[in-house]
Amino acid sequence: MSVALRPIGTATALVLAYYLLPLNERFEGSTAVGLVLGLAAVAALFTWQIRSILRSSRPRLRAVEALATTVPLFLLLFAATYYLLDQAEPGGFTEPLGRTDSLYFALTVFSTVGFGDIAPRAESARIVTMAQMAGDILLVGVAAHVVVGAVQSALARDPSTAPGGARGSGGTGRG
Template sequence: MTSGSGSKPQGRARPSVRRILWTVARAVGSATVLVTLYYLLPLDHSSTASTVTMLVVGLAGFVALVAAQVRSIIRSAHPGLRAVEALATSIPYFLLLFAASYVALAALSPESFDEPLSHSDALYFTVTVFSTVGFGDITAKTETARLVVTVQMLADLVILGLAVKVVVSAVRRGQKRQKRTAEASRKEAGDEGR
């Protein structure tokens, strides 16, 4: 069903294949840019102050990113599709932020972990902590490293619990907003026909 102007479909129209492909391309592009930056940045030449600043500012940036994505989901014509894109951007950002912190920490204090960490090692370690698998092949040895890993584990719980719940709630709110808009359009069209 279309509105009187014939421009936008009303109600819960499915996204077009083109829209889905564009969303997938943007999500893959965002993740690719983040991973490329992670591997190109000279994280193993950081100071303690820059490492702490990177983690704190990065976490604040993550909160701001999720807040902006929630607003975008609510306003989107396709909230479910927008939520998938939001998760495909925010989760890699979160994981790469902690991996970057581990690379910097291992370079600053080689005894922080039981082995030297390359960018790939740190990413692997971050994902095992995030997924709660924790193989034990890489372990934090110093108090500082253990505190950073603890922060990640607590943040993981927030991500897995609260952030996913917020995104799902935003999808539902967006769908309700679409339904109200469609009903108002139908009512308006009905009033004009009289």
């Protein structure tokens, strides 16, 4: 049970950090560079997590942990960017964005729901939103495929982790 709580704890800690970290900087060139570096860090973290899945004796659990870290981190990175962008360029969105509004907008873009209550007006806001849309497609399509492939490779390498595999005294093979 405690192992299952780790992904929830990680996602919760990331959201708390988003709300607690000071975001006072204006969105300028350095902030755009920060977004690019943040996305590179997410990609590096994801690569490390895939390797971890491949080496794990519980690849399914590691896959859940990987997604519970990567997806919130990706979304919070964009939420922080939207927040900073709105602070630097008031009127860049159809309404002022606080932290929750920025996170809400990032989630509606990610989920492709697009209620239309918040929309980018300024060109810079539209560029960042388009970057998130492209990243969303990669994250959902490519990253999910890579995670599933890593889990399958790990299970093929170690038959004891597959359902019904020999785990000794009553193991379930879950993980």
